[in-house]
Amino acid sequence: MGLQSIRIKNLLSFDDVIINSLEDINCIIGMNNTGKSNLMKMLKYFYDKLDDIKVIPPDFHSSYTPSGSITLTYDVTRIKKIVMNANNDGRFHKHIYNTLFKPQSFIRKPHRLVFSFPFNFPSTFQRKSTYSITLTISKDDSVTWSIKDPNARRLIKTLFPFFHIETRHIDLYDWNSIWKMVSSINSFNFSEIKKEDLLEFLDEKISTKRGNYKKYIERVESAIHTKPYSYKDKVVNYLKIVLDGDIFTNKGEDLHVQSDGTNSHKYLEVILSLLISLTRTEFINPIIYIDEPEIGLHPKLSESFIENLSLIYKKYDKTTEEIEPNKYSTPYPTFLFSTHSSSLLKLTLKSFLHKQQILHFSKGSDGATKISKLNSKYDDARFINMISDNEARLFFSEYILFVEGATEVELFRNYNLQKLFPVLKRLDVYDCDEVMLKNINPSYSNAAIPFLIVKDIDQIAVVDFENAKFKFNAKGKAIINKAIRNNKLDYFSRRRNPFFNTAKFLASQDGRNVTFSDNGLRFKQFSIGRIISGVNSLSSRDNVFYTSTTIEGSLINESSLELFSLWIKNLIMKDFGINNGNPSKMIDALLQKYNIKTQSKQLFTRIFSNCKTNHDLSLRHMRLLTVIKIRYAKEIIEEFKEKIPDVKDQLAILRLAFSGKTETLVSIEMHYKIDGKPIHQDILDYIKELKLENFSFLSPYMGKTSGWVTSFIDFSLNHYASLDKEKVGKNFRLAFPELLHIIDHASSSIEAGGLK
Structure with missing residues (x-):
């Protein structure tokens, strides 16, 4: 529940992107300059305009389109259910009902029933209710809202407040911004507290002589002139008055005593703890975006950011569908955080399992941000147990070269070879087994990261020496059969289709008789090179390359x-x-x-x-x-x-x-x-x-x-x-053609912006 989807059109690096079905924990990854911070800027701009704050509008992605827009869609199913319950007749309940769910939202037209905002569909047709708001920015910097009622917009901001933390810009020694956040996540009706009643109460409790406190306040008011408290200021002051103090400490010591990293970590921990614990019994569903929480932290301390979040999360979780004693049925805040830390990503996968999602940001050839929702909910317990920083860092790669052994790693990380072919500095070489390869490769995870898997030909082919036959194993046959299935066209198209013809040729070679040279080192009248070339032709579509024998043979x-x-x-x-x-x-x-x-x-x-x-x-x-x-x-x-x-x-x-x-x-x-x-x-x-x-x-x-x-x-x-x-x-290219095929694949893929 809470924020359900985000759509941004023609603003900053976004052409037209949609993020659907946000989870409780949303980890945003990608290389620098792919648009991660731009998402935070767009959300902040949207919420500033909900408050009618004058801010500079964002640039358009394309100047040829006369406008840009931001659309946020919220899941209001639970709120709707509560406020439409006849037993809930509090003032705030009525305000929500009258503003968002009153019957006037239904517009009758001849022959059909149409719903304006806030409804997408009538509740009788759709059990899940959503509420969408679109902010449109025009070339003249004017803005228009799809929801004209300012009360509805303010209410949405109250119910779904947005907080953002740019970690590099945190004031590490002044945490008063926390009070502002606290004042935004409650539904207490402090407006019912009258100043006169409060004065009377305090005068009775603290004055040595009746009326002393009231006279003291009157003398202060006659000497100074102040702007009235806002509602949020009142909330904070009413909160502070019952606390022991309002000056923050870290481990019982003044903030100036602690290191920057320790203060940054504690600040985030306090924010997360407050957001989760204070909203568990509230209507309010906050959204918080934290930009690179790992900045300034030792890797182990940055890992504890996720570990602490997980502990707080579990503390307020309910363990069955029914509400249990001391458990909670309200939704969690929606967390989004961008990171370049493989440690944070690794622990997010391990700690939140099926309650997280990873959003991978990349840039297309047109410079526009592309967002891929990764397949990050792994059912393979082996992978979750085995994943380390070494695997998690591959999600941040510009290009991944999957290899079979240490020899390949030694080769492609050669310093002098990287100087000759600088593209090698931009790729990650990963030596993996089948378990890790299955779960980490971009085809499975849906990451927009170009890659190549380098394998030895004996992974798909065997030689039966006893019966003198060449055979494909199950993996080899699967490659051939897949190509044949994918190219079942009409007769004349098949004849012109090189993949189909190659697959048919390879199928004809499976189980064929072979003879060997007198010393047993080679085949006679059988071209293994033609087999390898054909297999690589079919496998190229899956980004797999088979060496003629092994990497030693390539050298x-x-x-x-x-x-x-x-x-x-x-x-x-x-x-x-x-x-x-x-x-x-x-x-x-x-x-x-x-x-x-x-x-x-x-x-x-x-x-x-x-x-x-x-x-x-x-x-x-x-x-x-x-x-x-x-x-x-x-x-x-x-x-x-x-x-x-x-x-x-x-x-x-x-x-x-x-x-x-x-x-x-x-x-x-x-x-x-x-x-x-x-x-x-x-x-x-x-x-x-x-x-x-x-x-x-x-x-x-x-x-x-x-x-x-x-x-x-x-x-x-x-x-x-x-x-x-x-x-x-x-x-070098002439001497080592197989190596150069691999290097060229990396070069062309990176230059194409990962589109290959």
Whole structure:
């Protein structure tokens, strides 16, 4: 109950937006400059005009439209039920009834019954009653109301008062504004208290001699001239007179003693406590907008803002449909707060479950604010328990890249790669499992946040080695079947529809027989690349991209193979030093034992270790060491190419060695679990030999999170920069096409303002 909906047309950043079905707790999120504060400004302007306050009107969103408007719709079902009850004949009840619900609201016209405001429909046709008011602003700055009766407008403001708190502008040491709020949320009839009666009462209670107090007041009045109290001033003064004092404290101490953050937090806590507790037995249904309550607060203190709100909320909640002793049936105030804090968002989801909603503000390509009501009421208890700041922050993202593991995170957060492609600084890379991905991705939550999900192809396809078949699993088949269902057009349209044709082709490949190369590393007469291209064509509509094998395969590919060899040589030259107390003596001894021209491998393994220790060596020794490294690098790479002459086999072996997979979707670990033993043992023995002997120096780099990805990317960028600084991006794009597809998707999506 209370404020039900907001509609704003052609004002500030709003073209025409509607917020329907406000909840008790409404959390507003979005990037800076998307219109969150503009909503507060519009509500404040609306309520200022209800009081006929002279304020500067807001700018129009489009100067081509001659007017703008704000429409607020209130749920008056409960108030209507109360005031139309014959047993409720108090003065305030009658005033509400006569102003909002009197029978004159019905207008009879020939052949039909029409209802003017305040009714939308007769109560006999609609159980829920609403009351809408529209404020229209014209180009000449004049305003008009859809409700002409000023008494009705004032009553609506009384019944549904609006409060706003701009946290950065709170007077942290003067909280007298709280008294003004308190005076707006009661329905006591203080007008019945006559000044003469009050004087008589006080004179009797405090005068030592009858009439002394009255004479004292008369002398004061004769000497000073004051403006009469407003009704709200009277309310505050009557309230203060029975309190112990009117100077606020924080933890029993003066406000000036406490820190700004502590005072800000306590101020909000007091406001919320008063609004909830004082309105639980009132007609009045306040609306409060708090702009960024986390400002100036330590993250833990800002979290307690939501925790305290939840505690107060539950304290005054009723636990069954019937009214219980000491429980309350009146509606809660309507809270709206905007935030950039993932902590506040996380606790809102956890603490209020199905009594909250998240409104996501974004900007369209035309610069207009778009408001999406997120699917934030999660039924998956696992997600609610698991969600942390890391997940909640994704709701504030400009672009999200969902990945499968730490290697991808390491890659796309690479500092030097971000310098080359600045768009990477604007996206969030998130390593997630299926539970988190299902609940957090914008397709599910309905957030206007562009995103891409990067998966390995083995997530949807399998190779049955025992029966020599390529198959799609249930997820893969679902992608294909969805495309076929969505494109069931007439015969000629189907023939022209690329998605339909692609889906039919992929369906024909499911369960097809395949053959393998002699060593088991590749397919024969079967193009896995065509399969991946087709799957990505269908999946692009769901913002999913499948890599050709794994992310390791995206890095180690035919276009980057020569670059990978250069990186290996660079490691040898720069990352290996001498860990010996007397290096000169050791070098001379080994050179007497081994021939530098023919036994560079033996010399390298005995002299160098994976360290960068520098020693004061003679120029002759330094040159000798350089020669040994160069000869060693050349020898092992040439030996590798001679042993494995086919480039595609070279790729497969390097991918396997660096924790990747072959195009037949096999990893080193998987090989021993597959009955068909797809990779021949001599290849496995060779990979083992590489790790233990020829490429043993690479062993520290061969794990998934060993740092080889960072090292390889940094080297690649430096290498291309040394060739031509102007063409680094172009060369990198040619070497790593799958990476650039992902980067281009982010770039185009962000530039399109999230419309992609």
